[in-house]
Amino acid sequence: MPDRPPSGPKSRRAPRAAAAALACALAALGAQAQPRDGRHVAGDFDYYVLALSWNASWCLAEGDARDAPQCDAREDYGFTVHGLWPQYERGWPEYCATTARDPSRRETAAMADVMASPGLAWGQWKKHGRCSGEDPADYFAAIRRAWASISRPEALRRLGRDVRVAPGVVEAAFIEANPSLQPDGVTVTCRDGLLREVRICLDRTLSPRACAPDAQIDCKMKTVQLPSVR
Numbered sequence: 720m721p722d723r724p725p726s727g728p729k730s731r732r733a734p735r736a737a738a739a740a741l742a743c744a745l746a747a748l749g750a751q752a753q754p755r756d757g758r759h760v761a762g763d764f765d766y767y768v769l770a771l772s773w774n775a776s777w778c779l780a781e782g783d784a785r786d787a788p789q790c791d792a793r794e795d796y797g798f799t800v801h802g803l804w805p806q807y808e809r810g811w812p813e814y815c816a817t818t819a820r821d822p823s824r825r826e827t828a829a830m831a832d833v834m835a836s837p838g839l840a841w842g843q844w845k846k847h848g849r850c851s852g853e854d855p856a857d858y859f860a861a862i863r864r865a866w867a868s869i870s871r872p873e874a875l876r877r878l879g880r881d882v883r884v885a886p887g888v889v890e891a892a893f894i895e896a897n898p899s900l901q902p903d904g905v906t907v908t909c910r911d912g913l914l915r916e917v918r919i920c921l922d923r924t925l926s927p928r929a930c931a932p933d934a935q936i937d938c939k940m941k942t943v944q945l946p947s948v949r
Contacts, residue, residue: 761817762852764805767921768934769865772801774835775946776913789835790949796877797948798871799835801916802843804861805850808931815850822855830859833866865925870896878948886914886938889945893917903929909938914945 721883745753774782774797788795822844830840840859848858872892886907894900900919904927908916920930 728779731914759812759815759850761815761819761850764812764850764923765808766806766928766931767808767865767925768802768804768925768930769869769919769921770801770804771798771869771871772916773797773914773916773920773945774799774916775949776944778916778949779946780911780913787836792949794949796835798917799838800833800866801863802847803851803858804847806920806931806934809933811883812850813846817849817852819849819852819854821845822859826855826859830862833863861925862945865921868925869893869919872896875945876948878945881944881946883942884914884945885942886940889914889917890937892917897927897929901927903935906930906935906937908936909940909943912940912944914938914943 774789774794778787781787782790788794789799812881823835825905827837827840827844831837831923834840834843844855844858848855851858851861853861872889872895874892875889886909890902890905890907894902904920906918907914908918918930918934920928922928
């Protein structure tokens with residue numbers, strides 16, 4: 720016979736406590752993206768996060784299953800731009816209403832050399848670019864300026880085999896390659912045991928700055944897999 724559930728006040732309190740904890744957790748997550756004045760306004764933000772994705776990790780986790788062109792063995796991307804994200808000092812705007820036109824297919828296709836995918840360029844424009852207050856030409860130009868302003872460590876550009884590395888080593892390599900960066904302005908993310916992104920905080924002129932506390936979320940793993948360049 721299976722165990723019977725406990726009876727009495729304790730059994731009634733436990734579900735309520737669990738539900739309350741879940742509600743609090745969801746509220747905390749939701750608060751991250753809430754507009755500070757009740758609405759997301761294009762051009763109203765404090766700074767940017769430049770998110771650089773390690774292409775080989777994305778391919779292992781997602782791209783290979785999709786047969787994504789950027790995962791072809793003949794490619795040699797290393798890091799690519801995931802996005803340039805407007806941020807508040809707490810939280811961030813997304814999917815802002817804007818009078819700016821949407822980019823043409825030619826404009827999104829032209830970003831493939833740094834973003835690896837026209838589809839990503841389009842998706843990033845919809846979610847983040849519209850919040851920049853710029854038109855697509857200026858937003859994509861800002862992505863290129865931000866990308867060009869950050870040197871990717873040479874050792875990572877030439878990574879010819881899979882390695883395991885401490886996330887802090889990757890952060891330190893970026894700081895060494897970019898003396899203007901400080902530890903509180905760079906975060907390294909991971910998922911499923913893979914190093915996924917390096918995120919760099921930039922002010923509205925695209926100069927390095929400290930990340931706000933809610934953007935300073937580093938990978939907590941001791942070591943992560945860094946797949947070879949592709």
